Amino acid sequence: AQTVTQSQPEMSVQEAETVTLSCTYDTSESNYYLFWYKQPPSRQMILVIRQEAYKQQNATENRFSVNFQKAAKSFSLKISDSQLGDTAMYFCAFILNGAGNMLTFGGGTRLMVKP
Amino acid sequence: EAQVTQNPRYLITVTGKKLTVTCSQNMNHEYMSWYRQDPGLGLRQIYYSMNVEVTDKGDVPEGYKVSRKEKRNFPLILESPSPNQTSLYFCASRMKYGSTEAFFGQGTRLTVV
Numbered sequence: 001a002q003t004v005t006q007s008q009p010e011m012s013v014q015e016a017e018t019v020t021l022s023c024t025y026d027t028s029e030s031n032y033y034l035f036w037y038k039q040p041p042s043r044q045m046i047l048v049i050r051q052e053a054y055k056q057q058n059a060t061e062n063r064f065s066v067n068f069q070k071a072a073k074s075f076s077l078k079i080s081d082s083q084l085g086d087t088a089m090y091f092c093a094f095i096l097n098g099a100g101n102m103l104t105f106g107g108g109t110r111l112m113v114k115p
Numbered sequence: 116e117a118q119v120t121q122n123p124r125y126l127i128t129v130t131g132k133k134l135t136v137t138c139s140q141n142m143n144h145e146y147m148s149w150y151r152q153d154p155g156l157g158l159r160q161i162y163y164s165m166n167v168e169v170t171d172k173g174d175v176p177e178g179y180k181v182s183r184k185e186k187r188n189f190p191l192i193l194e195s196p197s198p199n200q201t202s203l204y205f206c207a208s209r210m211k212y213g214s215t216e217a218f219f220g221q222g223t224r225l226t227v228v
Contacts, residue, residue: 009155033214045205045219052214091157099211100146100165102173105157 002027004094006106013082014114020067021077021109023092031097034068034075039089039108048090051075079111087113117142121206121220128196128227136191136223138206144218145211147189148173149181152203152222161204164189165211196227 003026013019025034036048051059051068058066063083067076079086092106121138128134140147148163150173160173164183178200180192189208193200206220 004157006157043203043222045207045217047216050216095214097212097214100163102148102160102163103207103217105150105159107155107157 002029002032002094002096002104004092004104004106006090006092006109008109009107010110010112012112012114013079015082015084017082018078018080019082019111021079021090021092021111023075023077023106025073025075025092025094025106027073027094027096029096033095033097034066035093035095035103036064036066036075036077037091037093037105038086039091040085040087045091049077082113084113084115087111117218119206119208119218119220121204121223123223124221125224126226128225130197130227131195134193134196134225136193136204136206136225138189138191138220139187140189140206140208140218141187142208142218143186144208145186147183147206147208149179149189149191150205150207151175151200152205158205161191196225198227201225201227 005024032053034051038046049061063080065078089108095103119140149161150158152158162181164170204223207217209215209217
C-alpha cells in the first residue's frame with residue numbers, strides 16, 4: 001500500500017515571502033502521479049499542481065512550483081510571493097497510473113500567511 | 116458548470132438515526148468516491164465506485180454503505196451513526212484513470228451526538 005507523509009502540521013510565512021511545504025511518499029511502483037490540493041476555510045478542495053512521475057521536469061503553476069525528487073520519494077511545494085489568500089490547509093496526494101486506483105492523501109499542512 | 120454537489124453541508128444527528136448524504140456530478144465521470152477528513156489524518160477513502168452497480172470498499176468502510184444506481188449519483192448511507200463517525204465528508208468524481216483531476220463536493224460536516 002502507498003503512504004503519504006506531511007511532516008509539518010502547521011507553518012506560517014510573512015506576506016510576499018517564500019515558503020516550502022514538505023511531502024514524502026512510499027511506493028514500489030514507478031508509474032504514478034502526485035498532486036497538491038489546497039483547502040481554504042470554505043472547505044473547497046482545489047487542485048494546485050500536478051506532477052507526472054515519468055517527467056523529470058518540475059511542474060510550475062504561476063507562483064506555485066514543486067521540487068520532485070523521485071529517488072528520494074519527495075515532492076515539496078514552493079509558494080513564492082505568498083499572499084493572504086494562500087492561507088489554507090494543503091494536502092499532498094498520490095495515485096498510481098491506471099484505471100480505478102485510489103487517491104491517497106497525506107495528513108495535511110496548515111499554512112498561515114501573515115500580513 | 117462542471118461540479119459535484121453534495122447535501123447537506125451541515126448535519127447534526129443522534130446516535131442510531133439513519134441518515135443519507137447525497138452526491139451528484141454532472142461531468143459523466145465513471146469514478147466516484149467518498150472520503151472522510153479528520154485532523155492529522157488527511158482524507159481517507161470510505162467507498163468508491165467504478166461504474167453503475169459497481170462499488171468497493173476503501174480504507175475505512177466500517178459503518179457506511181453506498182449505492183450507484185445511476186452514473187451521476189453516489190449517496191453515502193449511515194445506517195446507525197455513532198459518535199466516532201463525526202467528521203467532515205467529501206464526495207469526489209473523476210474519469211476512471213488516475214491521471215485525471217478529481218473534482219470534490221463542498222463537504223458535509225456531520226456531528227453525531
